[in-house]
Amino acid sequence: MAEVPFTLAIQDADLELLRKKLDLVRLPDELVDAKWNYGVPLEDVKRLLARWKDGFDWRAAEASINVLPQFTRNIEVDGFGTLSIHYVHQKSQLDAAIPVLFVHGWPGHFMEVSKLLPLLTTTTTDRPSFHVVAFSLPGFGFSEAPQKKGFSINQYAEVGHKLMIALGYKEYVTQGGDWGFHITRRMAQLYGGVHLKAWHTNYPRAEKPALTTSPGLYIKGLVTPYSKRERQGFDRTAWFYKNGRGYYTEQSTNPQTLGYSLADSPSGLLAWIYEKLVLWTDGYPWSDDEVLTWVCIYWFSRAGPAASTRIYYEFNAASESTKYRWTAIPFGASFFPKELVCVPTYWARSIGNLVCESVHESGGHFAAHEKPEALVDDLRKMFGIGGPAFGVVPGKSGYAPP
Numbered sequence: 001m002a003e004v005p006f007t008l009a010i011q012d013a014d015l016e017l018l019r020k021k022l023d024l025v026r027l028p029d030e031l032v033d034a035k036w037n038y039g040v041p042l043e044d045v046k047r048l049l050a051r052w053k054d055g056f057d058w059r060a061a062e063a064s065i066n067v068l069p070q071f072t073r074n075i076e077v078d079g080f081g082t083l084s085i086h087y088v089h090q091k092s093q094l095d096a097a098i099p100v101l102f103v104h105g106w107p108g109h110f111m112e113v114s115k116l117l118p119l120l121t122t123t124t125t126d127r128p129s130f131h132v133v134a135f136s137l138p139g140f141g142f143s144e145a146p147q148k149k150g151f152s153i154n155q156y157a158e159v160g161h162k163l164m165i166a167l168g169y170k171e172y173v174t175q176g177g178d179w180g181f182h183i184t185r186r187m188a189q190l191y192g193g194v195h196l197k198a199w200h201t202n203y204p205r206a207e208k209p210a211l212t213t214s215p216g217l218y219i220k221g222l223v224t225p226y227s228k229r230e231r232q233g234f235d236r237t238a239w240f241y242k243n244g245r246g247y248y249t250e251q252s253t254n255p256q257t258l259g260y261s262l263a264d265s266p267s268g269l270l271a272w273i274y275e276k277l278v279l280w281t282d283g284y285p286w287s288d289d290e291v292l293t294w295v296c297i298y299w300f301s302r303a304g305p306a307a308s309t310r311i312y313y314e315f316n317a318a319s320e321s322t323k324y325r326w327t328a329i330p331f332g333a334s335f336f337p338k339e340l341v342c343v344p345t346y347w348a349r350s351i352g353n354l355v356c357e358s359v360h361e362s363g364g365h366f367a368a369h370e371k372p373e374a375l376v377d378d379l380r381k382m383f384g385i386g387g388p389a390f391g392v393v394p395g396k397s398g399y400a401p402p
Helices: 010-022 042-052 060-067 153-166 179-191 213-225 228-243 246-252 255-262 264-277 290-299 309-318 343-348 372-383
Strands: 072-079 081-090 098-103 130-135 170-177 196-200 327-335 352-359
Touching: 010 042, 010 264, 010 309, 060 290, 072 153, 072 170, 081 153, 098 153, 130 153, 130 327, 130 352, 153 179, 153 309, 170 179, 170 372, 179 327, 179 343, 213 343, 228 343, 246 255, 246 290, 246 309, 255 309, 264 290, 327 372, 343 352, 352 372
Parallel strands: 098 130, 098 170, 170 196, 196 327, 327 352
Antiparallel strands: 072 081, 081 130
């Protein structure tokens, strides 16, 4: 369980292999005026590949990653042995700061927390401060991947919890989007009350309340017309299920088959991830180097990019009882209009004790990267003085003495 400082240092031989593969890329043809209707446009991939091959400086990107305080630590996972887990741990200068575990999803990674760190760890007398932990999910980034079948939401939750305990945070809160929503929700079910004191998500996935399980919310839906924002959210959700969910079907049924392409072809991996970065955000102005750094974290990941897709298969195979159950501890949600699944705010009350909700005018799936200030403001609103979860972690107010 000893903590080991981590410095990212990709070997020259791995960089040379990538260079050779980029030299040998073979691209598909494209229909006239296809644009984004058939997938990522050819001109976008050509531009990014040219930059990757001749202009992108991985060593500079690597140095920027290494600015973050990174570590590895062995975590014993019940039934799966010991895994080496990579994580960022940025402490506030304030001892009374609130410990928060940030949990990413796919195709995200630990670097999504980077824009949040200076905001969350700031020590002032008028805003709460946080000790921030962000780990690479097993099989993602620079965490070791499980080698056995069945490593699903329970196990990811176990790793996150045991990491916080190992760091000395016996009581803490969480924040997550995408898979981070499912993992932190499961953590709330397993460790809520005793260790996990509250959870927050920017990806509040909820079904329409049913009469048998949420009669009050069900009746509310019958008598309350949907607002313009809610109708637009339904349109966004319908678009996603019709046009944007093919990746989910493949990764949740045949991840190994897809994995051969992702592990062997830099252009294939680039297109697979770039599509989501563009279509899942709200007009975010991605720079080419920003995209390439993002993709390189997958290309150079410890287990290779295929390992990250297996979470979909295991989630689908897991028992329903491990996924969905109402949670009693305080729960907060941020609603961004270009999220993949957009639901009315009151639907979220069916999944937990919703005490804090924030509705935003812009922003998409990668809120921590797209809208870091907005997401941090939501956490301050929930955990700050006067907030519904203020003081939820005993002895950790988050505030410096006046």
